[in-house]
Amino acid sequence: MANFVLTGRAVEVDESSYTVQSTGEVVTKMQLTLNVAGMTDRVLCEMPLDVAPKSDVMEQWEMEETWLVVSANTMRALGFTRSNARPGEKAVGALVIFQATEVREATADERRALMEARKVSKLQARQRRAQRKAERETAKAQVAEKQSA
Numbered sequence: 001m002a003n004f005v006l007t008g009r010a011v012e013v014d015e016s017s018y019t020v021q022s023t024g025e026v027v028t029k030m031q032l033t034l035n036v037a038g039m040t041d042r043v044l045c046e047m048p049l050d051v052a053p054k055s056d057v058m059e060q061w062e063m064e065e066t067w068l069v070v071s072a073n074t075m076r077a078l079g080f081t082r083s084n085a086r087p088g089e090k091a092v093g094a095l096v097i098f099q100a101t102e103v104r105e106a107t108a109d110e111r112r113a114l115m116e117a118r119k120v121s122k123l124q125a126r127q128r129r130a131q132r133k134a135e136r137e138t139a140k141a142q143v144a145e146k147q148s149a
Helices: 055-064 108-148
Strands: 004-019 026-035 043-048 067-081 092-105
Touching (some): 004 043, 004 055, 026 067
Parallel strands (some): 043 092
Antiparallel strands (some): 004 067, 026 043, 067 092
């Protein structure tokens, strides 16, 4: 069962490992970084080697920036403090990592549906901005009319 389904373009693939201090066991995992349409930040998904596709397949996805569908059952957030926060940034942040259970290439229909959804979303945002602008102009005109009367 997947609680999260993420669709994005493969940007980076990394293999990393760590040692469990209590047992001394070395655990190796794959990390996949995705660009999700409409988001400025990238999404990090990690998976154990037994779930991950073969490394040559993942490298091909990275090279071709393939659209992928990633199913994840959990996520974890790592909090951190920025030592050099940029203007407008908060001094603290978090990195959310999704624990992937399945990764596959997106079908042509899924990519098409994603692009259509993005177009609809952009159109709705444009309409909302135009409506807010019209409301502001109406309010300004009412204020100007009251002042001239």
